[in-house]
Amino acid sequence: MVTLKDIADEAGVSTATVSHVVNGNTSKVSRENALRIRKIIQKRQYVPNSSARTLAAKSSHIIAGILIGGAGDNLLKDPYNAEFFGEMVWAVQDHGYYLMIRYVNSYEEVVRSLRSWNIDGAVFVGTSDRDIRKIQQGIQIPLIFTDSYTDLKKISNVGINDFQGGVLAAEHFLQKGHTKLGFVGYSTGEQGKNVVAERFNGFQSALARHAIELDTKRCFYVTDGDPREDIQRVADVLAAGKDTVSGVFVSADKLAVALLEALAERSIGVPEDISIIGYDDLPITSNAIPTLTTIRQDISQKARIAIDLLFRQIEEKDKSPENITLDVTLVERDSVLQKS
Amino acid sequence: MVTLKDIADEAGVSTATVSHVVNGNTSKVSRENALRIRKIIQKRQYVPNSSARTLAAKSSHIIAGILIGGAGDNLLKDPYNAEFFGEMVWAVQDHGYYLMIRYVNSYEEVVRSLRSWNIDGAVFVGTSDRDIRKIQQGIQIPLIFTDSYTDLKKISNVGINDFQGGVLAAEHFLQKGHTKLGFVGYSTGEQGKNVVAERFNGFQSALARHAIELDTKRCFYVTDGDPREDIQRVADVLAAGKDTVSGVFVSADKLAVALLEALAERSIGVPEDISIIGYDDLPITSNAIPTLTTIRQDISQKARIAIDLLFRQIEEKDKSPENITLDVTLVERDSVLQKS
DNA sequence: GTGAAAGCGCTAACAT
């Protein structure tokens, strides 16, 4: 293994000089020396040892991508996570950093890995409010959370306008002549603001503005994880009372597609009998039958902004936390019927 | 920051003793000391510094997941890669290791990152034969490649029985009464054995066994990257000569789905006019219209086996390389017509 | 069973 010292010896200079060259500290080294040293580095295929660097400089140039979820689940198989972290990879590398991907199910674990590797910053997906508090306490490097509605003022977050998504869905239904509406969402089990609640609130309040009430009997919450069974139940209720509901806003495309299938099995036509609007605009929406009208969020953009934010915080030591909210749009496809 | 030394001081022992405790080297420490030290570690929330460890022990406990591809592409957005690497994450963590994900487009870059971090082992997806040679030379840690057909004897590889997949497709077509067949595949630009060529060979040779010739005019190769345009061309030819082809074997589901759409635009019915068999069994196949009959490979299993192989090589220092081939199966859906 | 001490490869403060 070729070390800094080897290069220094061969060049007849001190390790300090070589170190400066390696780190592009040109102002401290003479032209000739710099050039000569670079040549030797090239020739000997010298690669700096990142561990030694980290140890001495207390900065690893590692960014952690943390996914919170149940043990054993393939978290990246979820198209949302795959796009988000997949986009992060280049963004991180473009800054000359390395990306460590970590699945965790306890905050202690997060803190341990972050500390152990002298991680310079981390981006989280799937964090609950409880965890955010604890993680924030245990660690003092830049941390970016996503889709969080915690009231902790000092956290940085990138989210989308979930409320507005609900509004868009409501307005689209109204515009198409639907007034008997329902809602299906994941139940997060969390109190207070959260992604699902906001989507619901936006939906409900836009309807209220038009003096339309959302029948709570037509609002369903399904458990996260495997929603298959719950969705069957929802489909049953919907099928039974199909005259009482003409449009359903579903808080996630994954759920909406499952509902589509469950309704098809019960010979309920979409959009003839029931219209559906999803959320996220995952790739599956264009292959669904019918193709799904949905609220689109730009996942890749979210990832890039998360990394931008992160590096701004890494560079400007005590930058104050930011909370960024991205816009969403409605993508019209074939799952909403135009009523005469 | 709490260090080994802090713990040692508080316990009134040497750092060597604490180090042994941390590393579970119980045989070298008295019961009482071990217990007491563990308590202090717990109380002080001591977390070992991985960089220092790596530097001293020359092993980082980092595994690299390397994806080769064009700059800028979101490689993890591809469902195959997402499932493969997503599955790797747990497998790696279960062994107490960390996963670094890296997109690269040159072998020098691979070698640099691997060396820089003292990476203990790496798994590759998307490597070309040329690269494998060079990477192999530049680095002497356990390396696992996937889907490679290089003739280098000393590399470890996990692949699938591509040839057999082609055979299964051919037999299925024959069994359903199809004899006028075609093929569509990515052109890899590589000479010699490769995934696409093997799938084709299996297909062709199974047909040959039944004295059926594959018309080269009905075999198409499309460029990797964005195949949209090429697929349009293929669809045109297929549409024009639709009486001369009744079944097409497509070397990848992604391609098959694109073809499905292109044919639909030309009012060619699948499977009424043309039957199609894909390859991979990606999730999209069940949402395609019609649902796609395809050759299934178990991507998660492949990932787990890759990691198994890797750790066996890491543990048994000079284990000889292994080349594992996994079976594939045909999943029958609705894209192949039963001819009377 | 325990401790002393020599590194691992690098950075950065300080001296020249």
Place this chain on the structure above:
DNA sequence: ATGTTAGCGCTTTCAC
């Protein structure tokens, strides 16, 4: 502009 040197936190050999 360049060199000297003291660590960074840990592992590991060797002596006791």
